Amino acid sequence: MTTQPPKKRTILIIEDESDILEILKYNLSKNGFDVWMAESGEKGLEAASARLPDLILLDLMLPRMDGLEVCRRLRGQERTKAIPIIMLTAKGTEADIVLGLTLGADDYVPKPFSPIELLARIKAVLRRNEPGKAEAASAEVLTLGAIHLDAQRHEVSVNGEALTLTLSEFKLLRHLMQRRGRVFTRDQLLNAVVGPDVFVTERNIDVHVGALRRKLGDVGKLIITVRGVGYRMEEE
Ligand code: CA
Numbered sequence: 001m002t003t004q005p006p007k008k009r010t011i012l013i014i015e016d017e018s019d020i021l022e023i024l025k026y027n028l029s030k031n032g033f034d035v036w037m038a039e040s041g042e043k044g045l046e047a048a049s050a051r052l053p054d055l056i057l058l059d060l061m062l063p064r065m066d067g068l069e070v071c072r073r074l075r076g077q078e079r080t081k082a083i084p085i086i087m088l089t090a091k092g093t094e095a096d097i098v099l100g101l102t103l104g105a106d107d108y109v110p111k112p113f114s115p116i117e118l119l120a121r122i123k124a125v126l127r128r129n130e131p132g133k134a135e136a137a138s139a140e141v142l143t144l145g146a147i148h149l150d151a152q153r154h155e156v157s158v159n160g161e162a163l164t165l166t167l168s169e170f171k172l173l174r175h176l177m178q179r180r181g182r183v184f185t186r187d188q189l190l191n192a193v194v195g196p197d198v199f200v201t202e203r204n205i206d207v208h209v210g211a212l213r214r215k216l217g218d219v220g221k222l223i224i225t226v227r228g229v230g231y232r233m234e235e236e
Contacts, residue, residue: 008034012053014044027115041065059088075104094228176233185230
């Protein structure tokens with residue numbers, strides 16, 4: 001019996017700077033990925049739609065059509081809307097990062113990035129998007145370290161000790177645990193916790209996070225503040 005070699009995962013890089021493209025291609029190819037490159041947003045959109053990569057690395061600073069517009073169009077097309085996107089961003093562009101995440105990007109890596117860090121993020125995003133993980137995200141019982149959350153019973157415990165959470169805190173914790181590792185903007189978390197139609201300020205989510213962290217005690221540190229952007233839950 002012969003076994004098929006595992007299919008290589010494909011990554012489309014959309015970046016106009018050729019030296020960065022070359023470095024990325026070298027590093028990702030070396031790590032077993034099939035790498036495609038596009039030097040503009042327009043070409044990137046074409047390639048994404050024609051070849052459907054497993055993941056897209058999208059530079060936000062592109063001439064003519066910028067990365068945010070590319071992201072918006074990728075998410076707006078049936079064919080490309082589910083392809084995971086990691087944005088490559090510059091320092092001090094938190095507003096763009098927030099917008100990109102709102103448009104549906106999965107993660108971002110600030111430049112200058114270390115190849116190891118980038119590779120870790122790519123693997124994490126691919127892992128989260130594996131078939132079957134979507135079902136895991138809807139699982140009724142979630143465990144992360146010492147935290148145990150039973151959605152059906154509305155129960156949360158840490159090291160076996162039950163916590164008393166408000167409904168908002170419960171929803172917030174559940175949302176973060178279901179999608180651990182992923183960065184959420186304050187606005188996204190508010191939508192998840194109180195719904196899109198309720199008028200509250202984004203800072204309101206900071207109050208919920210603060211209260212939740214206190215109740216979680218030691219493991220509250222698993223909720224990471226991503227400066228200028230939002231929050232994410234540690235993966236392990
Ligand atoms: Ca660029």
